[in-house]
Amino acid sequence: MRAVGVLVVQHARGEGPYAIGEALAAAGLPVRLCRVWAGDPLPESLAGVEALVVMGGPAAAYRDDGFPTRRAELALLRRALAAEVPVLGVCLGAQLLAVAAGGAARTGSGPQVGWGDVRTSPAAARDPLLAGTPERLRVLHWHGDTMTLPDGAVPLASCERYPVQAFRVGGAAWGLQFHLEADKAAVDAFVAAFPAEAATAPGLREAAPEELAAPAPYRDLVFGRFAALVAARAGHTATRTFFTPKADSWETRFAADGPRYAQAVARLGLRPGQTALDLGCGTGRALPALRAQVGDKGAVLGVDVTSAMLLAAAREGRGGPAGLLLADCCQLPLPPGTVDGIFTAGLLDHLPDPAAALREWARVTVPGGALLLFHPSGRVERAARHGRPLSPDDPLGEPNLRPLLAGGGWRLECYEDATPYFLARAVRVG
Missing domain, CATH: 3.40.50.880 (Class I glutamine amidotransferase (GATase) domain)
Incomplete structure (x- = not known):
């Protein structure tokens, strides 16, 4: 842009x-x-x-x-x-x-x-x-x-x-x-x-x-x-x-992605009573699945920097399963070690400083907590859709992502870059 x-x-x-x-x-x-x-x-x-x-x-x-x-x-x-x-x-x-x-x-x-x-x-x-x-x-x-x-x-x-x-x-x-x-x-x-x-x-x-x-x-x-x-x-x-x-039509344009979000959230592995964040939540497609994982006694928070997206999420009824917060995902208004799991879809590679973002996400996550990076299409498919080659500097490429996560306080446990989806799961170390 x-x-x-x-x-x-x-x-x-x-x-x-x-x-x-x-x-x-x-x-x-x-x-x-x-x-x-x-x-x-x-x-x-x-x-x-x-x-x-x-x-x-x-x-x-x-x-x-x-x-x-x-x-x-x-x-x-x-x-x-x-x-x-x-x-x-x-x-x-x-x-x-x-x-x-x-x-x-x-x-x-x-x-x-x-x-x-x-x-x-x-x-x-x-x-x-x-x-x-x-x-x-x-x-x-x-x-x-x-x-x-x-x-x-x-x-x-x-x-x-x-x-x-x-x-x-x-x-x-x-x-x-x-x-x-x-x-x-x-x-x-x-x-x-x-x-x-x-x-x-x-x-x-x-x-x-x-x-x-x-x-x-x-x-x-x-x-x-x-x-x-x-x-x-x-x-x-x-x-x-x-x-x-795009906020008003976002849900309609990507209506088919809901089941894939739910499948990805399941890979986060949260337990009842825990706390989950959806960073860059958009219209909140992942929020109901996150709520199902942590149960009634858990906490779910959807964070986005665009008011219109949060309003769309509320219209979709997703303010019920989760709290909606207008905030910078790189400067979270949360105390250290308050989150058990973070889900984020299509956000990290669009941030100006992914390394700083990962450090901030680690700050608010308990040791052993999980981070799930997801996109409902693979890196090759996305690059082709946008008419560009896959860049060797892409922060989501495994040779780049693994040290990037390590520098931010995370250990990469799972990396899957398939045609229909991208998924990487990391664990907070320390």
């Missing part, structure tokens, strides 16, 4: 990312600029996109007139929210984010243009981006529309005339009505593009150097944190953008 970096949607020639782009570049994140004003096509999916930034512009978030990409942008924002892709919306972009999340945008009481204060909310003090910003923050306003926030959104800043100035939706999507990203070049571009609006704020350009200096440290703080969050979540973002749109 090839990363394309941060997708920045730009609606007007002069309304670029400015300080946002600088922060992303400083974090080593490539930016893919989509200039919809110049006819650049919006991507239909977020495959390979590490974050979505939607900038401002003169269009209205509440109507299609003069805004031919509005519906496509809303669809892209909804996909980003569903897959927990980091999002930053500025001005028009914030209004679109509110609409995509279930709120509404509407015309305001007239243009609010020029320098002015916003008041940060108590929630801002705990916000991943705005924590540490002052209670009163001097910013550049340039808008005439406003929005109603969706249920669950967290208000982060306001002012008397336009109460919604900053907000967060979920854990990774932010909207800023004001232009914290603006620098001197941005002010010049705004004034040139919208002279009538600029005329309502006399001295706006002349005051820019002094006005921009005051919020500069907080601007760098906020956008630096956003860039750091994007970089830190990149691996999970790629996984979620791949699996989220």
Whole structure:
């Protein structure tokens, strides 16, 4: 899955990312600029996109007139929210984010243009981006529309005339009505593009150097944190953008795999009363079989990093046999030595650091506990299906897997790479 970096949607020639782009570049994140004003096509999916930034512009978030990409942008924002892709919306972009999340945008009481204060909310003090910003923050306003926030959104800043100035939706999507990203070049571009609006704020350009200096440290703080969050979540973002749109049909596409999962789970050899993990559980096909092994007095936990997959598992009734946990399979929120057996299907060879994952899995497993690596097709068949040769560097190849397991605290006991399935069973040593 090839990363394309941060997708920045730009609606007007002069309304670029400015300080946002600088922060992303400083974090080593490539930016893919989509200039919809110049006819650049919006991507239909977020495959390979590490974050979505939607900038401002003169269009209205509440109507299609003069805004031919509005519906496509809303669809892209909804996909980003569903897959927990980091999002930053500025001005028009914030209004679109509110609409995509279930709120509404509407015309305001007239243009609010020029320098002015916003008041940060108590929630801002705990916000991943705005924590540490002052209670009163001097910013550049340039808008005439406003929005109603969706249920669950967290208000982060306001002012008397336009109460919604900053907000967060979920854990990774932010909207800023004001232009914290603006620098001197941005002010010049705004004034040139919208002279009538600029005329309502006399001295706006002349005051820019002094006005921009005051919020500069907080601007760098906020956008630096956003860039750091994007970089830190990149691996999970790629996984979620791949699996989220497939979650609803996953069970139907692979319905025939259920019996093979049950047969594989039987090879794990758990006893009643023990504790089992299914890592990267997806829709939870293995969970009922794991529950049958450990019985009513045992414990079963399905772990996945994609919310949509866990929701699909719950719809299939698999939240009954097991607890479902949204978590990183390489950083498990479990104490050492609490698990008797781990089942995982098609996960290890897709992780960025399989050696670190095996060490983490060993950490939470009791000595003598079992690890079962499974896939309902063999390595040769999978490679052929994807139109590629079998790589000698494949971590699931026995010459690679055996030392990889040993380095992580496991001893390989059984290795079977047949056409209809792949299975490797290891035991926790020490």
